[in-house]
Amino acid sequence: MISRDKHDRMANAIRFLSMDAVEKAKSGHPGLPMGAADIATVLFTRFMKHDPKNPDWADRDRFVLSAGHGSMLLYSLLYLLGYEDITIDEIKNFRQLGSRTAGHPEFGHAAGIETTTGPLGQGLANSVGMAIAERILNARYGDDLVDHYTYVLAGDGCLMEGISQEALTLAGHLKLNKLIVLFDDNQISIDGSTSLTDSTDQCERFEASGWNTMRIDGHDPDAIAGAIESAKGSDRPTLIACRTTIGFGAPTKSGTAKVHGSPLGAEEIAGARKALGWDAEPFVVPSDILDDWRLAGLHSAKERKAWEDRLAAADAETRGEFERRMRGDLPETFSAAMLEYKEKLAAEPPKVASRKASEMALEAINAALPETIGGSADLTGSNNTKTSQTGPISAEDFSGRYVHYGIREHGMAAAMNGMTLHGGIIPYGGTFLTFSDYARPAMRLASLMQIRSIFVMTHDSIGLGEDGPTHQPVEHLAALRAIPNHLVFRPADAIETAECWQVAIESRKAPSTLALSRQNLAPVRTSHEADNLCARGAYELAGSDDDARVTLFATGSEVEVAMAAKALLDAAGHPARVVSVPCFELFEQQSDDYRKAVTGNAPVKIAIEAGIRQGWDAIIGSDGIFIGMTGFGASAPAPELYKHFGITAEAAASAAQKRLAELG
C-alpha cells in the first residue's frame, strides 16, 4: 500500500517531468499530464499488469492514451517505470527531430506505446478492438494465456468526437467488461469550458449503451483505486468519470484552457514547484521517488514469469501456434493453400464480381489462417466478407471469427487497428468504397503505424449503378492512393483478386485496401504465374511492346474494357498492348528497369479507370489519354452509366486512333 504522501510525490514526478519537457520544447500540452497524474499513478502502481523489461509480453494489460496530446504523461510513466526506450535524455528531447518522444505518441517509436494517438477518439476506438482481440484469443487459448485488461485514458475531446459513439456502442453491445475507460473529466477544451459546447451527461450516455459507470474525484487515490477495483469486477465495460483539474498544481493557470496546450512559463512552473513542494531541478526525479516508480515497474514480474511457465507447459502445437500468431508470422502452409486456390481458378476462370472473387479468396485464406477475423459495417451480403469459417462473435460467445460492426465504418476501421496492434489477429472489414471517407482517419493511422489492417471496399465505381453519386466513388481511388504507405488494390478478375489478397495478407508493414466491383467481370487472366504478378503493382497482360502502337493501362473492372479496346485496335491495324495496374504504390516501388519495361514505348498511352485522372499522369505522362470520370456519377443502371460517361472500349479505341492520326 502506497501512502498518500508517497502517492503525491510519485504523481508530482509526472507533473514536473511534463512541465519541464514542454517548457524546454517550447511546445506541448502540460495540462493533461498534470491533471491526470493521480489517475495514472494509481493505475500503474496498483493495477497495470506489464513488465518494462519485457514490454512485448503478450498478456500484458494494454494502456491507451487516447488523449494523445498528453503524451508527456505516457513518456513520463515509461521513463519512471523503467522502460529502456524512454531515457531522461529522450524526455529532454521531447518533440525534437529523431527523438522517440514525438509530439504525440507514435506506435513503434518506443516500447510501451501501444498505439499512435492524437487525432481524438481514435485511441478509445482502438481499445475496443484490443478488448475484442483479447476476448477472441481468450476464447481460443483460455485464461492461462490470454486474460488481460485494456485501460484507456480519454479526454473530453475523445468523447465529443463521433467515433467515440461508434466505439462505445460496439463495446457495450459486446459487453467488453475488461475494457476500462478512465475519463479525464476536466471540463476544459481548447476554446474554454466544455460548457461552451456541450451539455452531455457522459455517464448517462454510456449507460444508455450498457456500460457500467462511476463518478469519482480524480485526485483522490483511494477513490481511483476503488473505482478500478470495482470496474474489474463488472460484467460490462466501465467508464470512470474522474473529475480532475487540468494543469493541477499550476498556481494561476490550473483549471483553465491556458494550461491545455502551451508551456506554462518559468514563473508559473516556479509557482507550481512551491505549491506542490517540489524542489528538485528540472528533469531530476528525487532518487527515492524514482526508486518507488522503478519498484512499481517490477510488480508484475512474478506474474509474467508464471505466465511464461504456463506457456511453456502448454502443448507444443498450442504454444507454437500462439507464438506464431502473436509474432504476426504466417503459417508455412499459407503459400501452398493460395497456390492451390489459384490453380483451381486457372482451371476454370469464373466470371464473377471481384467482391465475389474476394469472398472466394477469403474462403481459401480463412481456411488457411485461423487468425483472420472478418467483418463488415452492416453490408455483409454486399461486401461478401463472410465465409464458411466465420461464425459471428457475440457478447456470449467469442469463439467466432466475424464481427457485425454495425453501421460504424469509422469505429470499425479503428477497432480493426486495435486488433492488429493487439496482435494475434489479422482483421479485415468491409464497407462501400465511397464510405472509406467515413473511415479515413483510422485508415490513415494504419498507414502511419505501418500495421496490417485490411479494408475491403466494394462497389468501387459508377459500376454500382442505381444508388447514384452519393454511393459512387469517383475520387476515392486517388484519395486513398494519396495516403503514404497504403496499398490500394483494384484487381481485375478472380486470379488478380487472389493475388492481391495474398499480397495484403503478407504485407506486415502496410495496411491494404481492396477496391472491388459490384458488377460481374470477365476473367482477363486464365493462368497464374509462379510469381505473383499483382505484387509488382503493374504488369503486361496482353500484347507486346515490340510492335505496340498503343498501350492501354487499366485497373479492376476497366481491364476488360481495355482488352476489348485492344481487340478493336488490333483489328484496325494498330497493334495494342494492355497493362493491368492493380496497385500504384507497389508499381512505384519496382526498379526503374521494370517500370520502364512495363510502361513501354508505344507512342500512344491510354489509361482507363472509372475514377478521376489524378495520379495517372505518373504512368501515362501528362500527354497521355485518360478515359474515366471528370465529375460525380449519376443514378442509372451501370451499363448505361458506362456509356453515358464514355468509359467504353469504343471510346478508348477511337481516342487512340485519333491520337495516332495526329502523330502521323
Add this chain to the structure above:
Amino acid sequence: MISRDKHDRMANAIRFLSMDAVEKAKSGHPGLPMGAADIATVLFTRFMKHDPKNPDWADRDRFVLSAGHGSMLLYSLLYLLGYEDITIDEIKNFRQLGSRTAGHPEFGHAAGIETTTGPLGQGLANSVGMAIAERILNARYGDDLVDHYTYVLAGDGCLMEGISQEALTLAGHLKLNKLIVLFDDNQISIDGSTSLTDSTDQCERFEASGWNTMRIDGHDPDAIAGAIESAKGSDRPTLIACRTTIGFGAPTKSGTAKVHGSPLGAEEIAGARKALGWDAEPFVVPSDILDDWRLAGLHSAKERKAWEDRLAAADAETRGEFERRMRGDLPETFSAAMLEYKEKLAAEPPKVASRKASEMALEAINAALPETIGGSADLTGSNNTKTSQTGPISAEDFSGRYVHYGIREHGMAAAMNGMTLHGGIIPYGGTFLTFSDYARPAMRLASLMQIRSIFVMTHDSIGLGEDGPTHQPVEHLAALRAIPNHLVFRPADAIETAECWQVAIESRKAPSTLALSRQNLAPVRTSHEADNLCARGAYELAGSDDDARVTLFATGSEVEVAMAAKALLDAAGHPARVVSVPCFELFEQQSDDYRKAVTGNAPVKIAIEAGIRQGWDAIIGSDGIFIGMTGFGASAPAPELYKHFGITAEAAASAAQKRLAELG
C-alpha cells in the same frame, strides 16, 4: 380531421408507389417507405408548413429524409402533395438516367428535396444546421418572417453513425427546440436485426444530451400526431422513437432485412395489395386519395399568403436585406469593401501566417456581410476564425455570429451544409487541415450539392512543427483537390488570402477549402491588381517566360521558397520564373491559351509544395521536378523539418541546375 380509414389509404398510396417504383427499377429500398408511411402521412397532412406551388418559401418547415435510401418515401410525398417537379412519369423513371428521382434524394434535382442524403447520418446533422440557421435568422428578423420547424426522418443507421452523436449533442446544447426527429425505429438493418450490433437505448442516449424524447407506435396516427404536437411545445429538441415494422404490409417479408433494399417481387406485392386492400393498378393512385393528398398540399397556402403579406409590410430595408440573403446574393458593397481591404494590405504588406491573414480578411468580410456565421471545431485561437463582429451564439441568445462547434469536425461540416441549404447564411468553420479527414464525407456532399460552405483548414503542412505526423497533412491537399467541384485554395500571403476568400465567398455553386499556414509567411505580393489573380487558379508572380530557363510553381508557404530559389538561380545565371498556384481547380477551368501562357516554355519545370506530388504532373509534366513530401512528416520544429525533408530554396535551385546541366 382525417379518419383512420382515409389515413390508411393515404399512407398506402405511399406504400404502393414505393413498391411499384422499386419493382419497375429493379432496385431500391421499399422497406423504409412502407414502414414510415404512417409517420410521413401524419406529418404532411397535419403539420408540415409548406406550399408545393411555392417550394422556395423561405419560412417553410424543412423536412429532411436522413435515411436517404428510403427516397421513394420522399418522391411519393412530393408527387402526392402536388410538387410539379415530381410527376408520375418521374416516379416511373425512378433510378433511371436523367430522372429527377435518383436512387437517393439529390438536392437540386427537384423542389422539395432539401438536401442530398444517402450517406447515413448526414441528413440529421444537416438538420441541426438548418435549425441553427432558423434560430439565427429568427433572432435577426423575428417571428413574423422566420419561425419554422425542421423535421427529420432518421433510421437506425443514421443513429449508429458517429456523426449523429456530434449532431445531437450540439443540438441538445443549443436547445434547438424546433428540431423534431422522427426515428423510424424498425430495429432492422441490412445485416439483420439491430440486436446483432447494438444495445443502445436511443431515448436514454438523447436524454443524456438534453433532448426531449418519446416512444410511440409508429403505425398509430393519433399517437404520431400527439407526439409531434407535444414536441412542438417542448423547450428542447425532440426525438420521437416511432416503433415501426419495416416493409409494413408485405405479407411474408415485412419486419425482416429482406424488405430493406431489394424489390419485393410480383408475388409479394400482390400479397401486399391483398393484405392492405389496395386494388389499383401499379402507379395508379385512386383519384379520391390523390385528391385528399393534393388538398393536404394546399393546407399552408393561407399561411404562406399571410407570411407574404407580413414580408410586404416590413420596412423596405429589412425586406430587401432578407430577400437578398435568402437568394444568396452578395450586397453591392462587398467588392468595394474587399478592394479597400486589399489596398490597405498593398500599402503595407504584412508578414503574417496565412491563418492570421485569413482572420484579417474575415474582419473585412464579416463587416461587409452580415450573413457570415463563423465557427471552429474547438480550435478558435488556432484557426483564427473569430473576428470582432462574431459574438458566440448560445441556447439563450442566437444574435451572435459564431458557433463553438466543439470537437466535432464532421458534425460541424454537415451542420454548415445545413445552414447553407437553409439559406440566409454563409457559414465558415475551421479545424486543422489534417482533420479534414474527419469532415470529409460532409465536405464531399457540399461539392455534390454545389453549395457554398467554406472550410477553413489551418496548420496546412509540416510547417506546423512539433505536433508531428498525426497532425501534419501530407496527402490532404491532393485528396481534397480530388473531390470534384471543390475549390481548394492555398494562398501564399495576405493579399492572396484576401483574393482567395473573395473567390470563396463569390462561388455560389462550389464549396471552398482554404488551406492556411500556422507559420508566418513573407509577403510575395506587394500590389493587388484590379483582376483577382487567384481567381484564375495560377498566375505568373515573378520573372518572365521570355528568358526563363526554369519555372518554379508553388503554393502557399512554399511560394516564398520558390522566390528564394529564383533568386539563387538568377544569381547563378539561370533566369527563373515563379508561378503561384493558389487553386488547381480554377486553373483547370481557364482557357487553353491562358494555361499554356502560365505554364510557359522554360525547359525546366519545378513544383514546390510541402505535400505529395500527386496531381502536380498535370502542371509540370511527368518529367517535371517535384520538391515536396514522399511520406509522413515528423515531430520537430518547423524550420528543421523543412531542412530534413529537403523542401528548401537550395534544394530546388540545385535540382534545377542539375537538370539544366543534363539538358545541356
